[in-house]
Amino acid sequence: xxxxxxxxxxxxxxxxxxxxxxxxxxxxxxxxxxxxxxxxxxxxxxxxxxxxxxxxxxxxxxxxxxxxxxxxxxxxxxxxxxxxxxxxxxxxxxxxxxxxxxxxxxxxxxxxxxxxxxxxxxxxxxxxxxxxxxxxxxxxxxxxxxxxxxxxx
Amino acid sequence: xxxxxxxxxxxxxxxxxxxxxxxxxxxxxxxxxxxxxxxxxxxxxxxxxxxxxxxxxxxxxxxxxxxxxxxxxxxxxxxxxxxxxxxxxxxxxxxxxxxxxxxxxxxxxxxxxxxxxxxxxxxxxxxxxxxxxxxxxxxxxxxxxxxxxxxxxxxxxxxxxxxxxxxxxxxxxxxxxxxxxxxxxxxxxxxxxxxxxxxxxxxxxxxxxxxxxxxxxxxxxxxxxxxxxxxxxxxxxxxxxxxxxxxxxxxxxxxxxxxxxxxxxxxxxxxxxxxxxxxxxxxxxxxxxxxxxxxxxxxxxxxxxxxxxxxxxxxx
Numbered sequence: 001x002x003x004x005x006x007x008x009x010x011x012x013x014x015x016x017x018x019x020x021x022x023x024x025x026x027x028x029x030x031x032x033x034x035x036x037x038x039x040x041x042x043x044x045x046x047x048x049x050x051x052x053x054x055x056x057x058x059x060x061x062x063x064x065x066x067x068x069x070x071x072x073x074x075x076x077x078x079x080x081x082x083x084x085x086x087x088x089x090x091x092x093x094x095x096x097x098x099x100x101x102x103x104x105x106x107x108x109x110x111x112x113x114x115x116x117x118x119x120x121x122x123x124x125x126x127x128x129x130x131x132x133x134x135x136x137x138x139x140x141x142x143x144x145x146x147x148x149x150x151x152x153x
Numbered sequence: 154x155x156x157x158x159x160x161x162x163x164x165x166x167x168x169x170x171x172x173x174x175x176x177x178x179x180x181x182x183x184x185x186x187x188x189x190x191x192x193x194x195x196x197x198x199x200x201x202x203x204x205x206x207x208x209x210x211x212x213x214x215x216x217x218x219x220x221x222x223x224x225x226x227x228x229x230x231x232x233x234x235x236x237x238x239x240x241x242x243x244x245x246x247x248x249x250x251x252x253x254x255x256x257x258x259x260x261x262x263x264x265x266x267x268x269x270x271x272x273x274x275x276x277x278x279x280x281x282x283x284x285x286x287x288x289x290x291x292x293x294x295x296x297x298x299x300x301x302x303x304x305x306x307x308x309x310x311x312x313x314x315x316x317x318x319x320x321x322x323x324x325x326x327x328x329x330x331x332x333x334x335x336x337x338x339x340x341x342x343x344x345x346x347x348x349x350x351x352x353x354x355x356x357x358x359x360x361x362x363x364x365x366x367x368x369x370x371x372x373x374x375x376x377x378x379x380x381x382x383x384x385x386x387x388x389x390x391x392x393x394x395x396x397x398x399x400x401x402x403x404x405x406x407x408x409x410x411x412x413x414x415x416x417x418x419x420x421x422x423x424x425x426x427x428x429x430x431x432x433x434x435x436x437x438x439x440x441x442x443x444x445x446x447x448x449x450x451x452x453x454x455x456x457x458x459x460x461x462x463x464x465x466x467x468x469x
Contacts, residue, residue, distance in 0.1 A: 049180065051180075052180075052184065052192035052193070052194045053192060053193060053194075057194065057196075057456055057458060058458055059458070060458060061457060061458045061459045062456070062457055062458055063177070063457055063459070064177065064180040066180075067179055067180055067183050068180075068183050073188075097193070098192075100189070101187045101188060101189035101190070101191065101192070102187055102188055102189075103188055
C-alpha cells in the first residue's frame with residue numbers, strides 16, 4: 001500500500017499521513033515507516049479524533065477517545081487518511097470536516113485496510129488492503145497478523 | 154461513566170468524575186488551538202445565560218465555550234428584563250424553559266439558587282457562581298491548570314489565602330482539591346474566615362509564613378476591596394504585609410510551586426504587582442483553560458449522550 005500511495009502522488013513530497021482514532025493510528029505509523037524505508041525521507045504522521053464532528057449526537061453516547069495531533073499546517077499538503085475498516089463512511093465524513101478546521105489541504109486521500117461495504121454516504125477509498133464482503137451483523141477486527149470476522153452476538 | 158445532569162457543586166463530583174472532565178478538557182483544549190476553533194458538537198442546542206450578578210470573565214468564557222461548540226445562546230440581561238418589573242426567579246426560569254432551552258447557566262447572589270432552578274426546568278443547569286457557596290467551573294479549571302503542571306495532585310500542598318469567608322472559589326476549591334487527594338490549608342485572619350469550618354477537608358492557619366516554604370500551589374483570592382468599609386481588615390496595606398504574596402514571600406516559594414489567582418487581581422493587595430508576572434504564575438493560563446473546561450462541561454451535560462444506552466454494534 002505504501003508503494004501505491006507513493007506511485008499515485010509521485011513521491012513523498014507534501015504528503016502527510018493521518019490515522020483515524022483509534023484503529024487507524026498504528027496503521028498510519030506503519031505506513032509512514034514503510035514510506036520512509038522506500039523513499040528515505042521522513043514524512044509527517046498525525047492522528048485525528050473526529051468525534052466532535054460526528055452525526056450521531058443524541059443517538060448514542062459520544063465521547064472523544066484521544067487528543068488529535070495534526071503535525072503542522074495541512075494547507076497545500078496531500079493528506080492520506082488511514083483507517084482500519086471502512087464501513088458506513090460516516091467516520092470518514094466526520095474526519096473530512098475535522099481536517100478542514102486545521103487548514104485547506106491540496107487533496108485528501110483515503111487508505112483503509114478493509115473495505116467491508118454497506119456505505120451510507122458517497123465515499124470511496126483510494127487505497128484498499130482487502131475488500132471483504134460482510135453482513136451488517138458481523139464484526140470485523142483488524143490486527144497485526146490479519147483480519148478476524150465474527151458475529152456480533 | 155456517569156450521566157451527570159447538572160453541575161451545581163464540587164461536592165457532587167467524585168474523583169472519577171472530576172478526572173473524566175479533566176480528560177475531556179484536554180480534547181477541547183486541542184480544539185481551541187485549531188485554525189478554526191469550532192466543532193459542531195452542540196449544533197441545535199440552546200443555552201440561556203441567566204446572570205443575576207455581575208460577571209465579565211466567567212460569562213465571556215462560557216459564551217466563548219458555547220460558540221466553539223456551535224451552540225446557540227439566549228441572552229438574558231437581568232438589568233433590562235422583566236426581572237426589573239418584579240418577576241420571580243421561578244417565573245423567569247419557567248418562561249425561558251417554555252421557549253425551549255437545553256441548558257441554563259446561572260449566576261445568582263443566593264446560595265442554592267441553581268439547585269432550586271433544577272426543580273423548575275427540564276434543562277441542564279450549570280452553576281456559574283451562587284453567593285458565597287460554589288463556583289464549580291472555576292474549581293475545575295484550577296484543577297486542570299494544576300494537573301497540567303504538577304501531574305497528580307495526590308499529597309500536593311495547596312494554600313488558599315485571603316478572603317475565605319466571602320469566597321465561593323475557596324469553598325469550591327477546598328472540596329475539589331481535597332477530592333483529588335491534595336492537602337488544603339486556608340490562610341486568613343479570623344475576620345475573613347467563615348464562622349465554622351467543621352467538616353471541611355481543610356487545615357486552617359492565620360500565619361502565611363508558616364506554610365509558604367513547602368507549598369506546591371499558592372492560591373490567592375481576590376480581596377474584595379468593596380468590603381473594606383466593613384472593617385474586616387485594618388488597611389489594605391497591612392493586609393498585603395500580613396497575608397499578601399509579597400515579593401519576599403514569593404521568593405521563598407519553591408521554584409516549581411504554582412501561583413494561582415481566580416481574577417480579577419488587586420495588584421499590591423493580595424499579590425505584589427511584580428509577582429503576578431513571574432513564570433510560575435499561571436494566572437492567564439487559568440483564563441485560557443477556563444474556556445476548554447467549560448466546553449467540556451457543556452459538552453458532557455448537553456451533547457455526550459452519556460445517559461443513553463450504547464447501542465452501537467461496530468465502530469467503523
